[in-house]
Amino acid sequence: xxxxxxxxxxxxxxxxxxxxxxxxxxxxxxxxxxxxxxxxxxxxxxxxxxxxxxxxxxxxxxxxxxxxxxxxxxxxxxxxxxxxxxxxxxxxxxxxxxxxxxxxxxxxxxxxxxxxxxxxxxxxxxxxxxxxxxxxxxxxxxxxxxxxxxxxxxxxxxxxxxxxxxxxxxxxxxxxxxxxxxxxxxxxxxxxxxxxxxxxxxxxxxxxxxxxxxxxxxxxxxxxxxxxxxxxxxxxxxxxxxxxxxxxxxxxxxxx
Amino acid sequence: xxxxxxxxxxxxxxxxxxxxxxxxxxxxxxxxxxxxxxxxxxxxxxxxxxxxxxxxxxxxxxxxxxxxxxxxxxxxxxxxxxxxxxxxxxxxxxxxxxxxxxxxxxxxxxxxxxxxxxxxxxxxxxxxxxxxxxxxxxxxxxxxxxxxxxxxxxxxxxxxxxxxxxxxxxxxxxxxxxxxxxxxxxxxxxxxxxxxxxxxxxxxxxxxxxxxxxxxxxxxxxxxxxxxxxxxxxxxxxxxxxxxxxxxxxxxxxxxxxxxxxxxxxxxxxxxxxxxxxxxxxxxxxxxxxxxxxxxxxxxxxxxxxxxxxxxxxxxxxxxxxxxxxxxxxxxxxxxxxxxxxxxxxxxxxxxxxxxxxxxxxxxxxxxxxxxxxxxx
Ligand SMILES: Cc1cc2nc3c(=O)[nH]c(=O)nc-3n(C[C@H](O)[C@H](O)[C@H](O)COP(=O)(O)OP(=O)(O)OC[C@H]3O[C@@H](n4cnc5c(N)ncnc54)[C@H](O)[C@@H]3O)c2cc1C
Numbered sequence: 001x002x003x004x005x006x007x008x009x010x011x012x013x014x015x016x017x018x019x020x021x022x023x024x025x026x027x028x029x030x031x032x033x034x035x036x037x038x039x040x041x042x043x044x045x046x047x048x049x050x051x052x053x054x055x056x057x058x059x060x061x062x063x064x065x066x067x068x069x070x071x072x073x074x075x076x077x078x079x080x081x082x083x084x085x086x087x088x089x090x091x092x093x094x095x096x097x098x099x100x101x102x103x104x105x106x107x108x109x110x111x112x113x114x115x116x117x118x119x120x121x122x123x124x125x126x127x128x129x130x131x132x133x134x135x136x137x138x139x140x141x142x143x144x145x146x147x148x149x150x151x152x153x154x155x156x157x158x159x160x161x162x163x164x165x166x167x168x169x170x171x172x173x174x175x176x177x178x179x180x181x182x183x184x185x186x187x188x189x190x191x192x193x194x195x196x197x198x199x200x201x202x203x204x205x206x207x208x209x210x211x212x213x214x215x216x217x218x219x220x221x222x223x224x225x226x227x228x229x230x231x232x233x234x235x236x237x238x239x240x241x242x243x244x245x246x247x248x249x250x251x252x253x254x255x256x
Numbered sequence: 257x258x259x260x261x262x263x264x265x266x267x268x269x270x271x272x273x274x275x276x277x278x279x280x281x282x283x284x285x286x287x288x289x290x291x292x293x294x295x296x297x298x299x300x301x302x303x304x305x306x307x308x309x310x311x312x313x314x315x316x317x318x319x320x321x322x323x324x325x326x327x328x329x330x331x332x333x334x335x336x337x338x339x340x341x342x343x344x345x346x347x348x349x350x351x352x353x354x355x356x357x358x359x360x361x362x363x364x365x366x367x368x369x370x371x372x373x374x375x376x377x378x379x380x381x382x383x384x385x386x387x388x389x390x391x392x393x394x395x396x397x398x399x400x401x402x403x404x405x406x407x408x409x410x411x412x413x414x415x416x417x418x419x420x421x422x423x424x425x426x427x428x429x430x431x432x433x434x435x436x437x438x439x440x441x442x443x444x445x446x447x448x449x450x451x452x453x454x455x456x457x458x459x460x461x462x463x464x465x466x467x468x469x470x471x472x473x474x475x476x477x478x479x480x481x482x483x484x485x486x487x488x489x490x491x492x493x494x495x496x497x498x499x500x501x502x503x504x505x506x507x508x509x510x511x512x513x514x515x516x517x518x519x520x521x522x523x524x525x526x527x528x529x530x531x532x533x534x535x536x537x538x539x540x541x542x543x544x545x546x547x548x549x550x551x552x553x554x555x556x557x558x559x560x561x562x563x564x565x566x567x568x569x570x571x572x573x574x575x576x577x578x579x580x581x582x583x584x585x586x587x588x589x590x591x592x593x594x595x596x597x598x599x600x601x602x603x604x605x606x607x608x609x610x611x612x613x614x615x616x617x618x619x620x621x622x623x624x625x626x627x628x629x630x631x632x633x
Contacts, residue, residue, distance in 0.1 A: 068267070075267065185275050187305035189318040191267050 001054030001148075004110035005045040005078065006101055006131070007038040009062045009069030010121040017121070024221040025091065026121060028063045034072040037116040039183035040176040045114045046077045047181060048148050055079045057108055061089065061100045067199060074194035075186030081199045082108060088204050091214030091221075094122075098130035103207040105135060112153060113173040117142060132173040140166055140174045259551075265327060272331040275304055281335040287460035288338070288605050291452070293418055294460060298342055301332075302373015307346055311355060315367040322495070323557040326502035330550075333506025334513070335602075337609035338460035340503045341616075342376070345414035345461075348496040350377030353425050353437065357480030357488055362439065369422060378416035380426035380440075380466055381489050384409055388622050390427070391486050393435055395468060397428035403472045404428075404438055406446070410466040417449040417464040424466065427485045435485035439477040446471030457609035494567050496617045497574035498560060501553040504577035504613045507606060508546045511581075511588035514603055515539050518592055529591070538587045545584065549577035568630040575623035578613035585610040 009032035011017060018027040034042075045056045058073050058081040070081050082104050089100065105113060113135065118125035132139035140146075143155035144163060153172050156163040186194075204212055214220050236245045250256045261269075279300055287294050301307065309325045311317025318324075325347060333340035351370040354362060354377070369375040386392035395408025406428055410416075416424050421442045430436040440447050448467040455463065480488055516539055519530030529535045552573040559566035585607040589596035596603045614620045 066263075068263070071267065075271075185271050185304050186267075187318065188264075188268050188309055188320050188324055189305060191264050191271070192318070192320075195264065 001049065001052040001112070002108070002110045003045045003049050003054055003056050003112045003114060004059050004105045004108060005038075005041050005056055005073075006113065006115040006128070007042060007058050007060050007070070007073050008035045008116075008119050008121070009033065009060065009065070009067075010035045010119065013120055019224055023091065024224045028065060030065045032063070032065055032069045034069040035116065035120050037118070037120055037178050038073065039076070040178055040180050041114045041116045042073045042076050042078060043181040043183040044143070044146055044174070044176045045112075046184070048112065048114075048146065052148055054111075057082065057110065059101055059104050059108070060084070061092075061097055061104075064201060070199060071191075071194045072186065074197045074199075075190040076184055077186075077190060078197075080197055083199055083201050084204070084207065085201060086204045086212070088213050091217065091219075092212050093217035093219050094124045094127050095130055096212045096217045098127050098134055100204065100207065100209050100212065101127070101131050102134035103209045104202065105131075107202075107207060111170045112148075113137065113171070114146075115173065115175050117175045117177055128173060128175045135171070135173065137171050137173045138168040140168055140172055142177050143174045144177050144180045146174055146176070146180070261323075261327075265324060268324060269327050269331060272304070272306070272328050273334070275301075276332050276335045280332065280339055284336045284338075284460075284602070284605065285600055287336075289459075289599065291454075291459045293342075293462045294339070295419055297339065298376070298418075298420070299373060301339070301343060305373075306332075306343055307351070307373035308371035310347065311351070311367065311371045315355075315363065316371045321557075321561040322498065323554060323561060326499060326553060326557045329499055329502045330506035330509070330553075333503040334510040336460070337503070337507060337606070338458050340506060341414060341458055341461045344496070344499045344503055345378065346370070346373075346376045348499045349379035349492060350415055350423075350425075352495065353379060353479060353488065353492055354439075356491070357437065357484075359476075361476070362479065366423060366439075375420050375422035376415045376418055377422060378413045378424040379489075379492065380410040380413045380416065380424050382411045382413070384411050387411075388619055390489060391435065393427050393429055393485075395426065395428040397430050397436065397438055399430075399475060400472075402475045404430075404475060404477065406438065406440070406468040406471040406473070408468050410468075412453070412463055413466055415462050416466055417452065418462045421462075425479050426466075426468075427489055430482055430485075434483040436482045437479040437485045437488055438473060439479050440468075440471065440473055441477075444471055444473060457605075457612055493617055494570045495560065497570040497623070498553065498556045498566070500613060500617050501549065501556065501570070501573035501577040504574075504581035504610075505546060505550045505553055507581040507610050507613065508542065508549060508577070508584035511584040511603060511606055512539065512542045512546060514606075515542065515588045515591045522593075535591055538591060542584050542587060545580035549573070549580045552576055568627055571618070571623040571626040571630075574618065575620055575627070578610075579620060581613050582610045 012033045049056045056078040058078045061084045064083050064085040115128040129139045140155050142158040144158045145156040147154045151170050154167045157166045236242050306328050308317040309320040313319050354366050381390050397404045397406045424440050446469045450465040522529045556569040556573040588603040589607045592603050595601050
């Protein structure tokens, strides 16, 4: 059982993000962290691998820098990593990302692919679905729980009102929601062990992926504007009827 | 000379900080208020491998250096002293003597559970009439056939009465001029754990007085050589002092982090209080003291890891860091004003928790005695 888990290294969200003034790309410091939402995918992969005596391979298209974020996931227990960081990839959009990941996963071979639902730095949220399509696998998205039995993956797919139970034969792709599993903390032993684990860094040419980067994506970031300042909220003075006012607002916002 | 920690030490620090902030900090106020020993969280610290860091892999440990343990203790203390002392005492005073002095059988029997953090151990040195003068032990152990019969009392013993405590090693007089260390398994008949103390701080940590009333344990529970007890506890305390220094650094760092955030956010006279030098300088002084305390602590840990003499370095680090921590909590409480006096504010808990750092594992006066003695006085 080989499980590929897609992960991303991102600049620490606790620090302010900086954009390159010319190309508008996020400036990547040497120290990056594992995207917090990816910890769920890694944990889900590890649990399924432990249950099946399987192997977890991390697949990441992100600037490698010092690989600190990838090592975080290796320290949790993943067996090896494939990191694609090619100068040609600068400015790639979601579809190119999916093509690159698909090529790496196809070359590696995987029975199950796990991804997060979206990255914390890009928030595009469509890469897993594209990846499933390119790999010819069913896309089992928003899993709050996943179980493997005899070549079948069964998930609880989070919906707005509850969950659907969805089943598919392997190979398949699953996206793990935050909260689906409780990600383990790496131990010191795990951190030391991660130093010795293999990290492959193939180029796009080696993966046979062409027309990548801004040009290959057919997109260019022409302008970036700061998000509008939040406007002040509505203040309700409680004169004994505040609850009805709040209910009205919640109804307007269609949350109840 | 290179002052940087390895990438692995830094990664580990981040993990422990993340754990402390997510699993401990949100509950600290409640545990402090209810004096609850948070067993589940201690077990989770065990799962993270914190209790096994410095132990060999054959017992399930990580084979890490003492500096790694210091980093873990520092990061836990940055949010919660009770859990930091549980870790510090569990490793430094509880499990470490078994590793240092235990026979192969004793290590096989006790270490795997202690190293995994499934069980905890304590170290009983202090007595009602033997505190700083710990060699004045009055507790007696007499051989009766193949059993030790123990009578006496111990005071203030950390980790001695939790539901996961497996043993307490105690010092006892085994002859007129002879102190030895003996392992007392939890729940041995005649081993009475008194109700927990009402404490000013470290309220979620486990501290009890112990009584021994014709308490019988097998002769093979002797830990290390007979008559070596005095020497052993001096050695154990040397390591413990470095760990307690690390704990003090964490407490001071927690004060600094809270103070800095509050000084930027709290506005009086139309501007953040941190815009006043009177407040900014307090925080600058805190930073200086933390830097110095951390360097002294890491130096002592490094000397120990190098297998070099570190007794004086340990006393120096413990003395300076614990006093820096107490100062930092006093200043942090001042920076928080009235809010700092309220039980819910973390700095008020830090203020109460810090004082004992100047008392436990050798008071400040005792550290000065150790240093003065090393200087030939
Ligand atoms: C919360 C807590 C947890 C503890 N956990 C443990 C534990 O797990 N195991 C354990 O064995 N002990 C433990 N202790 C005990 C601790 O180590 C002792 O309290 C400490 O060593 C001081 O001893 P004492 O309280 O008897 O004070 P004393 O020795 O009576 O000291 C009273 C004062 O006199 C000063 N003094 C004493 N002798 C001299 C001297 N010669 N010159 C100058 N000044 C002197 C001291 O510095 C102090 O200021 C713990 C204590 C506390 C409060």
